[in-house]
Amino acid sequence: MNPFIRIGIVDDHPMLREGVANTLRKRADLQVVEQGANADEAMDIAQRVRPDVMLMDVNMPGDVFAAVRFISTQLAEVKVLMLTVSESEDDAISALEAGARGYVLKGVSGPELILAIRSVAKGGTYITPEFANKLLSNIKKHEAELHNADLTQREEEVIREVSKGLTNREVASKLLISEKTVKHHMGCVMQKLHARNRVEAVTALRHYREREAIGRLHIGAEQTPVDTRSDS
DSSP: OOSSEEEEEEOSOHHHHHHHHHHHHTSTTEEEEEEESSHHHHHHHHHHHOOSEEEEOSSSSSOHHHHHHHHHHHOTTSEEEEEESOOOHHHHHHHHHHTOSEEEETTOOHHHHHHHHHHHHTTOOEEOHHHHHHHHHHHHHHHHHHHHHOOOHHHHHHHHHHTTTOOHHHHHHHHTSOHHHHHHHHHHHHHHTTOSSHHHHHHHHHHHHHHHHHHTSOOGGGSOOOOOOOOO
């Protein structure tokens, strides 16, 4: 068994990347094995080197979320941990939905970053606590909005089928109801969700599902206290 946690760092800011590498090299159980500057290099490093944890920025050249999805699905042993300045809820949701195991904001202390890396390497998840609280607060808000919409069971069934890309006729056939009834239920759904069309209604449902998934993650704030001991 390898005594080290092998780490790849991918960020398009060389000075920041090297600063992170120097922080990690001070720990006896961490080993920086490769560095890169864009999404394509992240996938290349993941395939060639197979680090235990890949630190990746959200905002860098290339399709970052596609790279995260590729690594998480094709190279399951490589755990992706986002390290970024972005406090965008959409960025966090996109990264975590793509398969990232954690989301850490740049500016965190060295010990907290190390805690996040160790947690992810062990198969856990980690989100910067303050940012996690913001996400959870918004999740509760969206849950309340959906609850207040008070969709009937049939309306929920219809919008869920529509969200899969089915036409009204296909939904009617699957649910064994008439196409006219499907149109009626969709009209009610759009009114309750304050959506102007089917696309907005489906988008509202998908956003709720994504936030629901975030809420199921093991949030970093609930993990063990940061270990500040030196590993020299």
